Amino acid sequence: MTISVTTRQVVGPQDAARRDTQGLRDGFLIEDLFRPGAINLTYSHLDRMIVGGIAPVSGTLIIDRVAETGTDRFLERREAAIVNIGGPGTVTAGGTDHPLGYEEALYVGMGEGALGFSSADPAEPALFYLLSAPAHRSCPTVRITRDMAKKVRTGSAEESNARTIQQYVHPEVCESCQLLLGITMFEPGSVWNTMPAHVHDRRMEVYLYFGMQEATRIFHFMGEPGETRHLVLKNHDAVLSPGWSIHSGAGTGRYSFIWAMAGDNMSFTDMDKVPMDALR
Ligand SMILES: O=C(O)C(=O)C[C@H](O)C(=O)CO
Numbered sequence: 001m002t003i004s005v006t007t008r009q010v011v012g013p014q015d016a017a018r019r020d021t022q023g024l025r026d027g028f029l030i031e032d033l034f035r036p037g038a039i040n041l042t043y044s045h046l047d048r049m050i051v052g053g054i055a056p057v058s059g060t061l062i063i064d065r066v067a068e069t070g071t072d073r074f075l076e077r078r079e080a081a082i083v084n085i086g087g088p089g090t091v092t093a094g095g096t097d098h099p100l101g102y103e104e105a106l107y108v109g110m111g112e113g114a115l116g117f118s119s120a121d122p123a124e125p126a127l128f129y130l131l132s133a134p135a136h137r138s139c140p141t142v143r144i145t146r147d148m149a150k151k152v153r154t155g156s157a158e159e160s161n162a163r164t165i166q167q168y169v170h171p172e173v174c175e176s177c178q179l180l181l182g183i184t185m186f187e188p189g190s191v192w193n194t195m196p197a198h199v200h201d202r203r204m205e206v207y208l209y210f211g212m213q214e215a216t217r218i219f220h221f222m223g224e225p226g227e228t229r230h231l232v233l234k235n236h237d238a239v240l241s242p243g244w245s246i247h248s249g250a251g252t253g254r255y256s257f258i259w260a261m262a263g264d265n266m267s268f269t270d271m272d273k274v275p276m277d278a279l280r
């Protein structure tokens with residue numbers, strides 16, 4: 001089975017500030033994540049996070065060995081979290097089948113062996129979004145529904161950023177070594193995420209924007225607070241955020257996004273808020 005893997009080296013803040021639009025997109029944007037019938041992984045050197053799109057149509061797609069990890073088995077020294085943003089499907093981990101509906105997730109602990117991915121109906125394929133980070137112990141594999149996620153309401157309609165941060169892989173929901181993951185959803189008419197902006201040098205972050213109409217675009221802001229840049233993203237685009245970068249966006253229409261982090265701590269609230277007058 002072909003697993004395509006792209007490697008992304010780390011880009012520092014001075015390099016990023018000098019890049020043109022295409023240079024920034026090459027460094028931080030992950031496009032074309034979901035390719036029908038394929039496993040598509042990006043190995044980022046930011047905390048060695050692997051970002052994947054797995055789109056089974058008929059049959060089962062299997063991840064067992066990824067040469068880039070230098071281990072015999074993918075999850076030998078790694079943990080993973082998978083969110084389904086397509087039709088109903090199943091993830092098999094440790095020989096157990098876990099059915100996953102829309103916006104349901106599976107945390108998979110280190111050492112669980114091969115991962116299998118299948119769709120219930122080829123006419124409505126599942127779209128599995130995968131994040132994997134190095135792990136130091138084996139935590140239990142847990143299926144996480146939207147009901148189980150911890151909900152944090154934030155923002156306001158007046159600031160066009162009323163939203164609910166749903167924390168799926170979070171110490172109050174399920175154990176993990178370093179992965180944190182959740183889905184942020186908006187009240188109708190609210191378009192801004194993560195503004196006021198923040199940075200957290202202790203953790204990298206990845207956003208995947210989804211649930212968008214074809215013509216909708218996200219203006220995603222990145223860069224050091226005093227040196228911001230933007231990237232224009234479409235449905236199913238993911239963007240890497242180093243610890244030094246803000247990660248905030250505004251949509252021209254409805255959207256949701258999956259955020260995931262890895263790094264030195266798992267304290268969601270450990271962020272350095274950026275005062276508005278520090279943004280340039
Ligand atoms: O809407 C938001 O604000 C977020 O979802 C913020 C992310 O979860 C984040 O950046 C956590 O560090």
Ligand SMILES: [Zn+2]
Pocket residue numbers: 198199200205247271
């Ligand atoms: Zn953040």
